[in-house]
Amino acid sequence: MAYIAVLGHGVVGSGVLEVLTTHTASITKRAKEEIKVKYILDLKDFPGLPYSDCFTKDFQVILNDPEIQIVVEVMGGLHPAYDFVKACLENGKSVVTSNKELVAKKGAELLAIAQRNNLNFLFEASVGGGIPIIRPISQCLAANEVTEIAGILNGTTNFILTKMIREQMTFGDALALAQKLGYAERDPRADVEGDDACRKICILASLAFGTHVYPDSVYTEGITKITLEDVDFADVWGGVIKLIGSVKMLESGQVHIMVCPMFVHRGSQLASVDDVFNGIMVRGDATGDVVFYGKGAGKLPTASAVVADVIDCVKHFKARKYLFWDEAKPNYIADFGSMKTSAYVRVAAESGDAAYSAAESVFGSVTRLLAKKPVESEAGFTVSGLTENELQEKLAALEERGVRVLNRIRISDY
Structure with a gap:
């Protein structure tokens, strides 16, 4: 029996519980051990659920229970998530997270703590939701020298741009529709200003090239200035407008990294990635271009990636998965x-x-x-x-x- 705790019972957290309870038999078969949720940390009460007796408001209960081997952090944000995750890794508990802000800003530090303690810190769900991308880069494409990564990394902005292109909606009207449908938050700045995509390309850059890239060092531009006139000119040019996060390794050993709207030619595989879908292109010296496509967010797709990491943790209790990058170094980011x-x-x-x-x-x-x-x-x-x-x-x-x-x-x- 592998006992785990889940920090947070929001959209993703409740999805994780749903996946674990509805796929118990198949998950046990794949993990070769039964996975049982012992605690769920949340400040709110959730009566009437099959697992309501698992809730606690005290993180110390989780931290001090030696039976808890894996902690799933799906709270989001930097604090208190960072403090909780760091404490878990320092106290012998592997961590799985979907928190892109945490990984983008604190990934090098937390990976180093995990390495020192022979633990796992896994974060497949932090980029691309249910799209497998972290594991393919670190394992399936390991024989390649990855030279470049570029992609549509935010479903909200891609939905807005798709509506502007297909239905000639203004940016404001398309954003309002995205909020109505639940694709955009009431405060959409992290999405439309490019911050969300920036965190994700930082994680991918850090993983692919082995050195931490901090979001505040990346040139980032959102889509708030895009108008229907720009959409018209892009069409005449022969393409569409997409918000692209990209990173490229230069011959100097530096990386060129940015997030901004771009004209993308219709012949590109990224041009046909529409609505809330994400598309991530990885360019390797042996494989050429490989594109990963799917829904980049959502309750169950993201929960699926989280649970897959939990299974991986269970299978690697005594054999740590190698997932690591070094701390940032001076002059690593090329002058924009x-x-x-x-x-x-x-x-x-x-x-x-x-x-x-x-x-x-x-x-x-x-x-x-x-x-x-x-x-x-x-x-x-x-x-x-x-x-x-x-x-x-x-x-x-x-x-x-x-x-x-x-x-x-x-x-x-x-």
């Missing part, structure tokens, strides 16, 4: 401003011709885009071969000439 980029730019001037004339004067050469639904005095064009700093300087030069820069969206090569 020095990176080459291609971009779409939308501007406004006295007339479209005046805007194009000014753009060509500043950039030397631009590729004009002719909107299907032209807006008077606005123009769209693409540029390439510039560094991020050079692009910003030229956009500032346009502003000095009386041309308003309405938006700038990078162009992907995925």
